[in-house]
Amino acid sequence: DAKTTQPTSMDCAEGRAANLPCNHSTISGNEYVYWYRQIHSQGPQYIIHGLKNNETNEMASLIITEDRKSSTLILPHATLRDTAVYYCIVRVRTGNQFYFGTGTSLTVIP
Amino acid sequence: DAGVIQSPRHEVTEMGQEVTLRCKPISGHDYLFWYRQTMMRGLELLIYFNNNVPIDDSGMPEDRFSAKMPNASFSTLKIQPSEPRDSAVYFCASSPPGQLETQYFGPGTRLLVL
Numbered sequence: 001d002a003k004t005t006q007p008t009s010m011d012c013a014e015g016r017a018a019n020l021p022c023n024h025s026t027i028s029g030n031e032y033v034y035w036y037r038q039i040h041s042q043g044p045q046y047i048i049h050g051l052k053n054n055e056t057n058e059m060a061s062l063i064i065t066e067d068r069k070s071s072t073l074i075l076p077h078a079t080l081r082d083t084a085v086y087y088c089i090v091r092v093r094t095g096n097q098f099y100f101g102t103g104t105s106l107t108v109i110p
Numbered sequence: 111d112a113g114v115i116q117s118p119r120h121e122v123t124e125m126g127q128e129v130t131l132r133c134k135p136i137s138g139h140d141y142l143f144w145y146r147q148t149m150m151r152g153l154e155l156l157i158y159f160n161n162n163v164p165i166d167d168s169g170m171p172e173d174r175f176s177a178k179m180p181n182a183s184f185s186t187l188k189i190q191p192s193e194p195r196d197s198a199v200y201f202c203a204s205s206p207p208g209q210l211e212t213q214y215f216g217p218g219t220r221l222l223v224l
């Protein structure tokens with residue numbers, strides 16, 4: 001699985017959009033981009049995933065660059081409950097292993 | 111649905127003792143994963159099962175660790191003998207058939223070995 005690079009930490013004002021970047025310059029053609037988050041003292045939670053098209057669900061949007069070497073997770077209206085560590089993972093869809101890395105610690109500020 | 115259930119939620123034991131962690135996956139899920147999380151190493155995959163059969167145990171740190179899945183609704187992770195460096199949060203996760211991209215995690219077991 002390709003390695004990802006994320007900023008260690010970010011702050012975001014409550015109600016504003018949170019944009020979390022991820023670099024995955026060595027991603028292979030058959031590898032997907034997945035995002036999970038982990039709220040303090042809880043297990044990780046699936047957010048969204050995509051291959052090359054932008055994706056949106058009830059939680060977030062995922063923007064993948066045309067060359068697929070980077071992506072951005074967007075939380076459109078961040079709330080205090082979105083404070084968590086966000087993990088960007090790339091893997092083949094049929095792969096079973098998730099390499100979570102260190103993620104980005106997002107703090108939503110009132 | 112109750113989600114993935116893990117027990118105990120907290121465990122404190124002394125070095126050398128046997129520790130058994132338990133997991134009940136979501137009904138109907140056919141993949142089960144055991145992870146360990148520490149500040150130093152982050153979240154590590156230890157082992158995973160498919161239809162109760164261990165598929166990859168390459169993440170198991172050493173022979174002191176063993177995992178079983180006797181049926182579709184129960185799995186155990188055992189550490190014998192336990193050591194202080196085993197102190198961590200242990201997570202169990204499961205995935206439904208054909209949806210490997212979505213792993214549902216349990217609340218974790220916080221283990222402290224003194």
